[in-house]
Structures are given as C-alpha cells and as structure tokens.
Amino acid sequence: MLQDDRDNLELDRLQIENRKLAAEALKFMAEERKLRQEAFWHPFATGSVILTAIAGIMALLVKL
Known part of the structure; x- marks a missing residue:
C-alpha cells in the first residue's frame, strides 16, 4: 500500500512536470x-x- 502511494505521488509529480513543460x-x-x-x-x-x-526635410527646404 505504501509503495502504491509513492508510485502515485511520483506519477503525479511527472504529470505536473509534463504540464509545466507543455505550457x-x-x-x-x-x-x-x-x-x-x-x-x-x-x-x-523603418x-x-x-x-x-x-x-519633412524637403518641405522645410521648399519653404526656405
């Protein structure tokens, strides 16, 4: 039972990591x-x- 809990926690951790990497x-x-x-x-x-x-420069030059 304890080993199953550890395996499930490890799987959950891996799934979370997978979701983070996908995001x-x-x-x-x-x-x-x-x-x-x-x-x-x-x-x-540009x-x-x-x-x-x-x-703008041309317009300025024409006015001068």
Missing part, C-alpha cells in the same frame, strides 16, 4: 510568432519613418 513550449511558440511578425513589419515601419523624415 512553457506554448509560451515559446507564441513568443516566436510575435518575433516573426515584428521581423516582418520592421522594414515597413521605411515609412525614413520617407516621412525625407518629406
């Missing part, structure tokens, strides 16, 4: 998705900032 894997996959999306949109954002800066 952590899901967290890493979500982080990867986020980083991929940011990497995709970063050049567009380009639009550069174009806006150039347009």
